[in-house]
Amino acid sequence: MRQVAVVGVGMTRFGKFPETPVESFGRQAVWEALADAGLSAKDVEVAYLGNLTERRETGHMTCVAQQILRGVGITGIPITRVENACASGSTAFREAWMAVASGFYDIALAVGVEKLNGQGAAPLGRIGDTIEGIAGLAPPGVWAMRAQRHMREYGTTLEQLAMVAVKNRRNAKLNPRAALQSKEITIEDVRNSPLICAPLTLYDSCPTTDGGAAAILCSEEIARKLNVTPIFVAAAALTSGTYERHRDIAANELESRAAKAAFEQAGIGPADLDFAEVHDCFTIAEIVRVENLGLCPPGEGGRWVESGETQLGGRFPINPSGGLLSKGHPVGATGVAQVAELVWQLRGQAGARQIHGAKAALAHCSGGFIGDDTGASAVIILKR
Amino acid sequence: MRQVAVVGVGMTRFGKFPETPVESFGRQAVWEALADAGLSAKDVEVAYLGNLTERRETGHMTCVAQQILRGVGITGIPITRVENACASGSTAFREAWMAVASGFYDIALAVGVEKLNGQGAAPLGRIGDTIEGIAGLAPPGVWAMRAQRHMREYGTTLEQLAMVAVKNRRNAKLNPRAALQSKEITIEDVRNSPLICAPLTLYDSCPTTDGGAAAILCSEEIARKLNVTPIFVAAAALTSGTYERHRDIAANELESRAAKAAFEQAGIGPADLDFAEVHDCFTIAEIVRVENLGLCPPGEGGRWVESGETQLGGRFPINPSGGLLSKGHPVGATGVAQVAELVWQLRGQAGARQIHGAKAALAHCSGGFIGDDTGASAVIILKR
Numbered sequence: 205m206r207q208v209a210v211v212g213v214g215m216t217r218f219g220k221f222p223e224t225p226v227e228s229f230g231r232q233a234v235w236e237a238l239a240d241a242g243l244s245a246k247d248v249e250v251a252y253l254g255n256l257t258e259r260r261e262t263g264h265m266t267c268v269a270q271q272i273l274r275g276v277g278i279t280g281i282p283i284t285r286v287e288n289a290c291a292s293g294s295t296a297f298r299e300a301w302m303a304v305a306s307g308f309y310d311i312a313l314a315v316g317v318e319k320l321n322g323q324g325a326a327p328l329g330r331i332g333d334t335i336e337g338i339a340g341l342a343p344p345g346v347w348a349m350r351a352q353r354h355m356r357e358y359g360t361t362l363e364q365l366a367m368v369a370v371k372n373r374r375n376a377k378l379n380p381r382a383a384l385q386s387k388e389i390t391i392e393d394v395r396n397s398p399l400i401c402a403p404l405t406l407y408d409s410c411p412t413t414d415g416g417a418a419a420i421l422c423s424e425e426i427a428r429k430l431n432v433t434p435i436f437v438a439a440a441a442l443t444s445g446t447y448e449r450h451r452d453i454a455a456n457e458l459e460s461r462a463a464k465a466a467f468e469q470a471g472i473g474p475a476d477l478d479f480a481e482v483h484d485c486f487t488i489a490e491i492v493r494v495e496n497l498g499l500c501p502p503g504e505g506g507r508w509v510e511s512g513e514t515q516l517g518g519r520f521p522i523n524p525s526g527g528l529l530s531k532g533h534p535v536g537a538t539g540v541a542q543v544a545e546l547v548w549q550l551r552g553q554a555g556a557r558q559i560h561g562a563k564a565a566l567a568h569c570s571g572g573f574i575g576d577d578t579g580a581s582a583v584i585i586l587k588r
Numbered sequence: 589m590r591q592v593a594v595v596g597v598g599m600t601r602f603g604k605f606p607e608t609p610v611e612s613f614g615r616q617a618v619w620e621a622l623a624d625a626g627l628s629a630k631d632v633e634v635a636y637l638g639n640l641t642e643r644r645e646t647g648h649m650t651c652v653a654q655q656i657l658r659g660v661g662i663t664g665i666p667i668t669r670v671e672n673a674c675a676s677g678s679t680a681f682r683e684a685w686m687a688v689a690s691g692f693y694d695i696a697l698a699v700g701v702e703k704l705n706g707q708g709a710a711p712l713g714r715i716g717d718t719i720e721g722i723a724g725l726a727p728p729g730v731w732a733m734r735a736q737r738h739m740r741e742y743g744t745t746l747e748q749l750a751m752v753a754v755k756n757r758r759n760a761k762l763n764p765r766a767a768l769q770s771k772e773i774t775i776e777d778v779r780n781s782p783l784i785c786a787p788l789t790l791y792d793s794c795p796t797t798d799g800g801a802a803a804i805l806c807s808e809e810i811a812r813k814l815n816v817t818p819i820f821v822a823a824a825a826l827t828s829g830t831y832e833r834h835r836d837i838a839a840n841e842l843e844s845r846a847a848k849a850a851f852e853q854a855g856i857g858p859a860d861l862d863f864a865e866v867h868d869c870f871t872i873a874e875i876v877r878v879e880n881l882g883l884c885p886p887g888e889g890g891r892w893v894e895s896g897e898t899q900l901g902g903r904f905p906i907n908p909s910g911g912l913l914s915k916g917h918p919v920g921a922t923g924v925a926q927v928a929e930l931v932w933q934l935r936g937q938a939g940a941r942q943i944h945g946a947k948a949a950l951a952h953c954s955g956g957f958i959g960d961d962t963g964a965s966a967v968i969i970l971k972r
Contacts, residue, residue, distance in 0.1 A: 205692070256650065266640065266673035267955055270828045270962035279962060280845070282826040284679050287669040289650035295668050299683070306690030308589070442666040444654045461664070571651055578654035578663060 208304045209427035209434035210586065212241025212420035213544035218383040218532030221414045222322030226258060229416030229537070230272035230317040237313070237418035238276075242431050245277035248420070249309040252299040253285045254292035254316035255536035272317065289571025290483065291442070292316065293417065293539025294582030298440040300421050305437075310423045316541070317416040318534035343485065344409060348401035351488035355403070360491060360506030362403055366394035367509045368487035369407045369529055375516055376526025378557035383413045383532030394487075408487040413532030417540035419547070433551045438470035438564065439585040444578060458581045459496035459570055466566070466583035467498070474498050477585070478562035479520060479549065481542040483569045484527040494522060497568055497583070516557055524549065524557050539582060542567035546586045563588045592688045593811035593818035594970065596625025596804035597928035602916030603767040605798045606706030610642060613800030613921070614656035614701040621697070621802035622660075626815055629661035632804070633693040636683040637669045638676035638700035639920035656701065673955025674867065675826070676700065677801065677923025678966030682824040684805050689821075694807045700925070701800040702918035727869065728793060732785035735872035739787070744875060744890030746787055750778035751893045752871035753791045753913055759900055760910025762941035767797045767916030778871075792871040797916030801925035819931045822854035822948065823969040828962060842965045843880035843954055850950070850967035851882070858882050861969070862946035863904060863933065865926040867953045868911040878906060881952055881967070900941055908933065908941050923966060926951035930970045947972045 214236025216229050230253070238244060253269035269285040288295040293316030300312035354360045373389045376382035389407060397406040427434035443465060445458040467473055480499060484490035491505030499520065500508045508514055514522040525531045525545040528538060546565045548554045564587040572579030598620025600613050614637070622628060637653035653669040672679040677700030684696035738744045757773045760766035773791060781790040811818035827849060829842040851857055864883060868874035875889030883904065884892045892898055898906040909915045909929040912922060930949045932938045948971040956963030 266671075267828075267962060267964055269672075270956060270964060273828075274830075274962045280827060280829050282682075283672075283828040283964065284683070284826070285671040287650075287671065288653075288667075298666075299668070302687070302690065302692060306686065306692060308686060308690060442668070443664060444651075444657075444667040445664050446658075572654060578651060578658045580651055580654060580667065 205305045206307060207424040208301050208421050208437045209424055210419050210437065210543065210547050211422055211427050211430050211432045211434055212237040212243065213418065213547045214240060215381050215417040215541050215544045216415045217381045218413045218415035218534055220321045220412070224414065226268070226317050226319040227272045227275055229319070229414060230315050231275045233416035233418035234273065234276045234278070234313065234315055237420050241420045243311065243420060247311050248278050248281065248313045249311050250281055250300070250303045251278060251283045251313040251315065252296040254296035254539060255285055256287055256289060256292050256318060257320065257535065272315070278313065288580040290485070290535055291539060291569040291571035291580040291582045292536040293541070294569040294584060295442060295539070295580070297419060297540055297543055297584060298442050298582060301437050301440045304421050304423055310426055312421045313418065314421065314540055315416065315418040316537035316539060318536040319414045320412045320534060321414050344401040344404055347486040347488050348404045350492060351403055354488060354492060358503035358506065362395060363391055364506035364510050365403065365408055365487040365491070366391040368484065368490045369394045371509065371515050372484060372523050372527040372529040375524050375557055376530030378555065379526050379531060382526040382530055383411055384530040404486055404488070410485045410528040410533040413534045415532060415534035415537050417537045417544050419540055419543045435547045435550045435586050435588060438472065438587045439466040439583065441465035441469060442580065442582045444580050446578060456492065456496045458579055459493060460498065462581035462583045463497040466585050470585045472564065477564050477566050479524055479559050480522055480566040480568065481525060481527065481545055482522055484523055484529050485533060487529065490522060490527065493568060497566070516559070521559055524554065524559060539567070539569045542569065543584060543586070550586060550588045589689045590691060591808040592685050592805050592821045593808055594803050594821065594927065594931050595806055595811050595814050595816045595818055596621040596627065597802065597931045598624060599765050599801040599925050599928045600799045601765045602797045602799035602918055604705045604796070608798065610652070610701050610703040611656045611659055613703070613798060614699050615659045617800035617802035618657065618660045618662070618697065618699055621804050625804045627695065627804060631695050632662050632665065632697045633695050634665055634687045635662060635667045635697040635699065636680040638680035638923060639669055640671055640673060640676050640702060641704065641919065656699070662697065672964040674869070674919055675923060675953040675955035675964040675966045676920040677925070678951070678953040678968060679826060679923070679964070681803060681924055681927055681968060682826050682966060685821050685824045688805050688807055694810055696805045697802065698805065698924055699800065699802040700921035700923060702920040703798045704796045704918060705798050728785040728788055731870040731872050732788045734876060735787055738872060738876060738890070742887035742890065746779060747775055748890035748894050749787065749792055749871040749875070750775040752868065752874045753778045755893065755899050756868060756907050756911040756913040759908050759941055760914030762939065763910050763915060766910040766914055767795055768914040788870055788872070794869050794912040794917040797918045799916060799918040799921050801921045801928050803924055803927045817935045819934045819970050819972060822856065822971045823850035823967065825849035825853060826964065826966045828964050830962060840876065840880045842963055843877060844882065846965035846967045847881040850969050854969045856948065861948050861950050863908055863943050864906055864950040864952065865909060865911070865929055866906055868907055868913050869917060871913065874906060874911065877952060881950070900943070905943055908938065908943060923951070923953045926953065927968060927970070934970060934972045
């Protein structure tokens with residue numbers, strides 16, 4: 205297995221863009237990533253696209269990856285769409301990494317897109333004919349139960365939940381690509397926003413957004429010839445498993461296992477990281493997941509955010525980009541957008557939200573959420 | 589890149605099974621493939637699933653691969669769904685091959701499933717809001733134009749088209765897993781069946797079917813320890829491109845390029861093969877594609893089927909399994925089912941349809957079909 209570097213990243217602004225076709229998100233992100241790397245479309249040897257919801261009914265379900273990439277002149281190469289629910293983008297990145305790490309290809313593209321607003325867009329909250337879906341269980345319900353359990357078990361408070369939203373909105377204000385960046389919010393704003401599923405409110409939940417992100421990966425040899433600061437892939441782990449630990453709905457063996465695999469692959473531990481992008485689809489999700497990933501002790505996620513350590517300027521910033529909660533969550537794009545944030549931060553190009561001197565960071569996404577269901581979890585570690 | 593062997597294959601009967609959940613197709617195929625290889629679920633280290641149409645609306649769109657495999661005890665490993673339209677199954681097989689050939693994993697699973705009948709199944713003929721779709725162009729229309737052009741350019745006859753259907757139905761009668769195996773049909777039956785899009789009739793078209801297929805791939809070292817005849821992957825090529833050569837709607841640069849890449853990888857040519865499974869979604873598709881793949885000279889596909897050489901017992905059988913036309917075409921399963929047929933034939937286990945002494949064979953799938961669209965084409969070569 206050889207060393208692989210990320211040499212270019214791109215990302216559209218995330219937001220609600222009902223009139224924009226899904227191809228535009230992908231193409232804009234790829235153009236930016238190619239320009240960032242100083243490479244051209246003809247240099248890309250293999251490509252993977254992460255996408256969840258494109259369907260034939262919208263005219264784009266089949267070969268959506270080829271349709272997007274044709275528009276930027278990327279054709280004639282192996283192109284594959286991958287889907288792992290909310291981990292689709294991370295999966296595309298991991299496949300691209302494997303393609304280069306194995307020596308099969310020298311330059312690979314990972315791109316993620318999702319269109320959740322506008323005509324033909326898929327309703328994400330709908331579960332369909334599973335028993336849980338018929339009973340009304342959707343992601344907010346699952347996460348609300350996790351929140352209730354976490355509060356009961358560990359004394360996590362409603363204010364601590366809200367602090368995650370406040371922190372990530374403050375970070376998003378510094379990120380021109382974030383969906384929600386117009387104003388900061390307060391704990392009271394979060395608690396007073398419309399109730400979705402007790403105790404979770406609208407501001408405890410990530411918005412329904414559209415967007416795209418892209419990353420160019422290449423061999424170390426090629427990276428050294430480009431006029432960029434190579435950011436190396438220290439680990440790209442993907443695993444599957446039952447999403448819940450039945451004795452504790454809040455903890456998650458799947459995510460702990462993905463993190464363990466990534467740390468083993470990277471040969472480092474949480475103490476060697478400077479920050480992380482974590483899959484904060486709801487405020488409680490960030491709290492539970494920093495625990496699952498081993499970034500803080502079990503049960504301490506709520507107190508950790510309250511301590512201020514996970515803010516920008518704190519000891520270990522979580523979701524400096526604004527996270528899913530405020531940057532947005534165009535599903536297939538999210539994992540690749542996390543990679544883009546890591547690369548910008550590790551290069552020192554993150555502007556007003558720069559984490560000074562950051563040398564290594566982690567990105568995490570998980571997909572699949574029904575109680576008796578199965579899920580995918582991906583953890584990527586990049587280092588300067 | 590190391591040598592990879594297929595050591596187990598499985599396949600459900602293809603057909604219309606509106607009451608059977610999609611998971612059943614995948615699980616049955618995987619169970620059979622594991623038993624065939626003499627391996628257990630715990631031995632599988634990585635898995636790829638090819639599927640086109642599963643959607644959240646059916647309750648299964650997200651992480652469908654994990655949901656299927658959990659039921660056979662395959663969990664805790666990297667599992668990824670891939671989609672490349674009608675080449676989805678071939679793409680899953682190729683990703684599994686790369687995972688083992690690269691040395692990342694020793695034992696990989698490729699599985700393909702599709703449910704096209706029953707509640708919640710996606711309408712495959714619908715194109716949606718593309719210009720071609722609004723104008724009414726669907727796969728039968730595209731292939732009808734190709735047929736018209738091939739007839740005009742090369743003198744291909746309606747009878748030659750029908751001969752493809754007659755041949756493949758005769759083969760299917762010898763395949764207990766084929767969808768349409770109850771009776772043979774005649775040229776007159778094909779011509780007299782309901783007109784779909786001139787000149788193509790119902791029997792010129794593949795049926796809308798459900799089913800699943802699976803293959804277990806492993807390193808040569810492990811294959812030598814198993815009690816099976818290893819069938820080696822000589823090539824697994826995937827490419828993308830414009831689906832049409834604009835100066836000739838019948839020929840296809842994309843497919844020729846995929847075949848060329850596969851032959852180069854395998855280090856052999858068409859003359860070294862004993863038979864092929866070719867993507868015969870319509871009768872004209874088999875005729876055009878044997879030309880595109882270099883199995884017969886351009887324009888000679890119609891005369892080749894008329895010569896009898898592509899029948900079972902002929903010099904170079906095409907679609908001994910019955911092909912898409914009579915075995916059926918559950919989209920995501922098709923590419924993996926082609927691999928199963930190749931393996932059974934190369935092992936000498938194909939029963940009444942055995943091609944005696946077959947040592948090497950090719951399987952081909954292409955996905956994407958709109959005139960100004962883009963496509964994927966995959967060519968796999970296996971050898972004893």
